[in-house]
Amino acid sequence: MPLSVATWNINSVRLRQDLIGQLAAARNPDVICLQETKCPNPEFPSKSFEKLGYRHIAINGQKGYHGVAVLSKRPMEMVIAREFCGMGDTRHIAVDVEADGDRPVRIHNFYVPAGGDDPDPAKNPKFAHKLEFLEEMITWFGGEAETVSPDDRTIIVGDLNIAPLEDDVWSHKQLLKVVSHTPVETEGLERVRRSLDWVDVVRRDIPPPEKLYTWWSYRAKDWNKADKGRRLDHVWLSPGFAGACSHVEVLREARGWEKPSDHVPVIVRLEA
C-alpha cells in the first residue's frame, strides 16, 4: 500500500482545523506533519482530526510559538522529540509509522528557526541560532540519532526556512541578502543534506530551472499574481529509500483557500 506523507506549516493548528479537513478532502494523505501549531499539548484539537480518520497523533507543542505534530491514519509510535540548541523550543518530533515489510518508516518533522531580519550572526542572535540549529542537525544525525544505512527508511520533512536553490526563490539576485536565501544558509543546509546524502525528492521530480515555491508572504497585495514565493518546506529521503518515492506534489491551490496559512502542503507518495 502506498504511504502518502504531507508536510505543512499550518500557522496555528486551532485556527486552521478546517483547512486540515480541506487537505484531507483534497488529497487524503495517510500522514500529515504540521509545524507552527502554536498550541500547548493539553489544548491540541485531537478530536477533530480523529474524526477525519487520523486516529494516531504525536505532538510536541508549547504556548504561543513553534510546535510540531504528526497526524496518522496508520499506527505510529513516537520515537523522540528533541530539544535543539538547549533553547526549550518545540521544533522537532520523530515517529515510526507502520509500513509494508518488517521495518517502519521513520519520519523526522522539523521547524527550523526563521532567523529574524538581519543576516549577521554577530548582531542578530536569531540568525546565529538558525545557523547553530543546522550544525546541530549535522552532528546529531551523524552521531546519536542514527547513522543512516542503505536499508534504512528514514525521511526528513518540515519547514526548514531556507530556499536552497536559485530557482527556489522568485529572484535569486534580489534575495541573496535576505534571510532564507543567503549563501551561509543555503550552504549550511546543503551541508546538512550531504552529511548523510539525503535525497531532495521534490527537486528530483520537479528539477530546476522550473520555479517552485511553498510559501508566499501575507503582505503581498495579490500573492498569486505577484508570485514572489520561496521554497521553504522540504522532504528528504535517506539515500537507500529514495527509490520508494513515486510522486511528489506542491499543493499551491491551498494558498488560495479561505483564511490560508502562508505555507502550502508538500505531499509525497512512498511505495511502502
Added chain:
DNA sequence: ATGGTGGGCGCCCCA
C-alpha cells in the same frame, strides 16, 4: 527606503 499582513497573547512578541 519603507511598510505591508497575520497569529498569539495581553499592552508586544514572532513570522
